[in-house]
Amino acid sequence: MEERRYRSASGALIVLRRRQHSASCRELAVRCPRLQLRSLSAVTSAVWLAAYGLFVLSENSMVLSAAIFITLIGLIIYLHFVKIDQESLLVIGSLGIQVTSSYASGKESTTFIEMGQVKDVVINEAIHMQKVIYYLCILLQDPGDPQGVSAVVPLFQSSKPRLDCLIEVYKSCQEILEQRKTAPQSS
Amino acid sequence: MVLKVFFPSCCSSAESGILIGHWISEQNSAVILAVVHFPFIPVQVKQYLSEVQRVTKVSVSVLGSWSNSKQEKEENLSEFLEDLGTIFSHEPWIQISKEGGSKFWSCSTLQKHSNNPKEEEIILVYYDQRKVMLSHLHPPLDTATSTDHKADDASKLSAVFDTVAKSKILFMTDRYDDGPIKLTHWQSDGVEASIIVELMKQASVPACMLLTFLLSLISGICRSRVLKFWPLSFLWSKLSTCEQLGHRLQHLQVISSNKKAQTQTQLMRKANIFVSLLIDVALGILLMSWLYRKNRIGHLADTLIPMADHVAEELQDLLQWLMGAPAGLKMNRALDQVLGRFFLYHIHLWISYIHLMSPFIEMILWYVGLSACLGLTVALCILSDIIALLTFHIYCFYVYGARLYCLKIYGLSSLWRLFRGKKWNVLRQRVDSCSYDLDQLFIGTLLFTILLFLLPTTALYYLVFTLLRLLVVIVQGLIHLLVDLIDSLPLYSIILRLCRSYRLAAGVKFRVLEQQVGKPLRLLMQINPLSYGSVVQTYRLPTYSCYPKDSWTSLCKKLFLGELIYPWKHKGEKQD
Numbered sequence: 224m225e226e227r228r229y230r231s232a233s234g235a236l237i238v239l240r241r242r243q244h245s246a247s248c249r250e251l252a253v254r255c256p257r258l259q260l261r262s263l264s265a266v267t268s269a270v271w272l273a274a275y276g277l278f279v280l281s282e283n284s285m286v287l288s289a290a291i292f293i294t295l296i297g298l299i300i301y302l303h304f305v306k307i308d309q310e311s312l313l314v315i316g317s318l319g320i321q322v323t324s325s326y327a328s329g330k331e332s333t334t335f336i337e338m339g340q341v342k343d344v345v346i347n348e349a350i351h352m353q354k355v356i357y358y359l360c361i362l363l364q365d366p367g368d369p370q371g372v373s374a375v376v377p378l379f380q381s382s383k384p385r386l387d388c389l390i391e392v393y394k395s396c397q398e399i400l401e402q403r404k405t406a407p408q409s410s
Numbered sequence: 411m412v413l414k415v416f417f418p419s420c421c422s423s424a425e426s427g428i429l430i431g432h433w434i435s436e437q438n439s440a441v442i443l444a445v446v447h448f449p450f451i452p453v454q455v456k457q458y459l460s461e462v463q464r465v466t467k468v469s470v471s472v473l474g475s476w477s478n479s480k481q482e483k484e485e486n487l488s489e490f491l492e493d494l495g496t497i498f499s500h501e502p503w504i505q506i507s508k509e510g511g512s513k514f515w516s517c518s519t520l521q522k523h524s525n526n527p528k529e530e531e532i533i534l535v536y537y538d539q540r541k542v543m544l545s546h547l548h549p550p551l552d553t554a555t556s557t558d559h560k561a562d563d564a565s566k567l568s569a570v571f572d573t574v575a576k577s578k579i580l581f582m583t584d585r586y587d588d589g590p591i592k593l594t595h596w597q598s599d600g601v602e603a604s605i606i607v608e609l610m611k612q613a614s615v616p617a618c619m620l621l622t623f624l625l626s627l628i629s630g631i632c633r634s635r636v637l638k639f640w641p642l643s644f645l646w647s648k649l650s651t652c653e654q655l656g657h658r659l660q661h662l663q664v665i666s667s668n669k670k671a672q673t674q675t676q677l678m679r680k681a682n683i684f685v686s687l688l689i690d691v692a693l694g695i696l697l698m699s700w701l702y703r704k705n706r707i708g709h710l711a712d713t714l715i716p717m718a719d720h721v722a723e724e725l726q727d728l729l730q731w732l733m734g735a736p737a738g739l740k741m742n743r744a745l746d747q748v749l750g751r752f753f754l755y756h757i758h759l760w761i762s763y764i765h766l767m768s769p770f771i772e773m774i775l776w777y778v779g780l781s782a783c784l785g786l787t788v789a790l791c792i793l794s795d796i797i798a799l800l801t802f803h804i805y806c807f808y809v810y811g812a813r814l815y816c817l818k819i820y821g822l823s824s825l826w827r828l829f830r831g832k833k834w835n836v837l838r839q840r841v842d843s844c845s846y847d848l849d850q851l852f853i854g855t856l857l858f859t860i861l862l863f864l865l866p867t868t869a870l871y872y873l874v875f876t877l878l879r880l881l882v883v884i885v886q887g888l889i890h891l892l893v894d895l896i897d898s899l900p901l902y903s904i905i906l907r908l909c910r911s912y913r914l915a916a917g918v919k920f921r922v923l924e925q926q927v928g929k930p931l932r933l934l935m936q937i938n939p940l941s942y943g944s945v946v947q948t949y950r951l952p953t954y955s956c957y958p959k960d961s962w963t964s965l966c967k968k969l970f971l972g973e974l975i976y977p978w979k980h981k982g983e984k985q986d
Contacts, residue, residue, distance in 0.1 A: 244922050245931040246531060247412060313920065315933070317412040317438075318533065321920055333919040333938055337565055 229388035231255075232356045237382050239391065247316030247399055251392050254309045255382040258302075258327060270294055303328040307381040312392065316399045320344075320361060322378060334376075338403060340364050342372060344396045346389050357386045359393060412531045413519060414439035415504060416570055416935070418539040421445050422508075424594040426477045426487075428494060429504065430459065432468055432573045437566050440473050440504060441573045443539075443580055444595040452497050454590045466576045474504030474519075480511075495520055506534075514926040532930040535920070538937075539596040541912040542574045543581070545937055546674050548916055548948060567918055621666035629659065651791040654893065657954055658785065661687060678903060678949055685902040686951065690785035697789055698782045707779050711772035718764050718800055722757050725803070729753050732871065741867045749871055753807060760803045787893045794889040801882045808879035809974065815872040816972030818861055825858035876969065900949035904942065911939035 224242045231237050235256045242250045274290030306327040313321040319337040326332075342362040349358055359378045365371035384392075416431075416439065424445045431442040446455060455472065462470050475491040488507075495503035502519040509516075517532045547568050581597045583589060646652045661683045671677035701707045733750035735741070782789035798805075827833060828851070833844035846854070907914050915937045923932040940948075968975050 244925050248931050250922065315920065318414065335917050335919055337567065339566065
């Protein structure tokens with residue numbers, strides 16, 4: 224198990240953790256920067272100041288309770304649906320690739336792609352906002368056309384690691400994907 | 411290639427024995443279904459397996475040996491287990507052994523006919539047998555539609571799920587049965603059954619027969635000739651309550667049919683319809699009890715007439731405003747007065763009609779309110795129909811205004827062509843030049859001028875009544891949207907996803923368990939449940955959906971030209 228620090232596309236610090244469970248099973252996890260206390264308190268105080276201003280204008284105390292309610296609900300929704308803590312890739316040779324995103328509230332959303340559907344894992348370029356970034360993606364095989372690609376599954380969308388981190392992940396994945404080409408077929 | 415062994419987690423503490431299951435050769439994976447314990451007679455085991463194979467159509471065979479010893483490995487035991495491999499010949503022969511209480515098992519294979527001397531890697535995947543047996547794997551929605559290459563593209567995991575699901579008969583024997591073979595699987599401690607479920611199954615047969623008989627009576631009455639005469643059939647087709655009742659009748663027929671549901675989709679649909687009907691009727695009875703307590707329905711009937719009067723008064727005020735100088739515009743006085751008086755007389759007729767009906771309103775409403783026990787959707791449809799009936803005069807005004815405006819627009823366009831010296835060629839469906847006589851031109855221009863200067867008045871009346879009609883249509887549309895929602899929501903599937911999420915599977919997820927060097931890779935396979943959005947999308951009940959017939963541009967064009975708009979189209983209605 225080894226950990227290395229890299230930077231994301233926006234400059235934040237991310238940590239890549241690699242684990243080799245067996246000869247054909249590897250887990251690669253990218254941990255995103257945590258929720259900062261100062262940004263949380265900044266947003267909360269801004270909302271409450273605005274609510275207090277409204278209260279002074281309208282003399283209605285419902286505004287204050289509504290502001291507290293909105294802040295709480297907003298925080299819960301943000302932690303449960305928006306803020307991703309860790310994105311991991313589990314590659315099991317001859318079974319498939321599993322992509323997991325864990326949210327700050329503990330929720331985990333998992334997708335498993337069988338090895339028969341995976342055509343290849345590649346690094347692609349994309350235009351995101353005003354930048355051109357690199358991203359790792361899984362190409363899915365088109366069942367009708369052996370040369371075609373039916374879908375592209377992008378990985379690490381929330382942490383957006385830079386090229387150096389992506390190259391490490393790419394090399395690890397390719398080592399396992401190559402095994403399925405060199406493995407002898409069963410009779 | 412890597413060998414994958416799917417081992418049920420319920421057999422982890424079983425006594426030593428041999429493993430039986432299904433071997434999937436194209437994926438090099440073995441799905442273990444049960445463990446057969448010593449002592450057994452090999453011939454009887456083979457007989458039993460061939461019987462199971464005949465019933466379930468899954469090729470179950472002896473795959474290997476399982477040894478669970480409290481002490482360290484014994485030499486003669488391992489030789490005995492290898493000898494078993496010669497009796498039940500299976501290629502490869504899998505040997506799994508668990509020593510002491512260690513959670514790391516050793517797994518090895520015996521290959522007799524392979525030319526590859528290298529030891530192949532083994533992956534041990536634990537799965538929960540009961541959950542995998544009950545679960546239904548849903549393919550992703552886009553691949554579910556393409557069925558041409560389904561045969562060769564069956565995903566590996568669906569093969570595992572199918573194997574376990576089809577082997578239900580294997581799990582029906584438990585350890586209290588006196589058979590020659592002792593098995594361990596998820597139900598071997600005692601077959602699970604529920605008294606309530608069995609009682610309901612017994613009770614459902616006569617209930618279904620009774621329901622079918624009643625439904626055949628009702629549909630016989632509905633189809634009788636008496637109700638098919640022209641005014642009545644026209645009325646039935648216009649009232650949304652009758653459509654909703656017919657829809658529910660269809661649902662009841664689906665539930666009460668004697669045929670058992672063949673596929674998972676049919677079973678879920680039946681269950682969804684049943685739960686939806688139940689909730690609908692429960693909400694309807696709740697509404698009814700609320701309405702009839704404290705005689706609220708009497709109060710409602712009492713306020714209905716004053717409300718209709720109020721609407722009529724507002725309309726009268728509106729017409730007076732139009733007859734004056736509305737929004738500062740100057741109307742043509744003569745036409746204004748004619749149209750205004752015509753509509754005022756209409757309202758007067760309507761008010762007299764309402765007042766004629768007023769003594770009976772309360773009684774009618776009381777009996778109509780009783781039909782809310784048929785369901786909340788029926789009550790909402792009745793509400794929508796009452797609104798339609800109460801605002802019938804607005805509908806009439808809209809039709810008059812639209813027809814007048816339409817005539818005017820067509821007249822204007824035709825006379826404008828005459829003004830320019832052109833004519834519409836009906837044969838060629840195009841505009842051709844035409845030489846008119848002088849008197850034709852004279853009269854045509856005169857009429858054109860008259861129509862043009864009368865246009866603002868008519869256009870204003872048309873605009874006002876169209877807006878009122880659109881308002882009523884929007885209110886009715888919202889009610890129908892709510893009815894559609896209640897009709898099509900698959901409540902049973904949503905509750906199943908909430909409480910027994912393993913039944914609806916979108917896929918699987920693997921968790922890597924503790925590893926030890928030298929031992930095979932251990933994974934835990936869990937079921938990844940379907941998301942709520944996909945549940946609703948997959949199991950939606952079809953409705954007689956009302957959706958707008960026209961796109962926005964064609965709607966605007968029709969409004970501009972004065973053509974009548976019928977905004978809601980029902981499935982099965984003839985196009986007009």
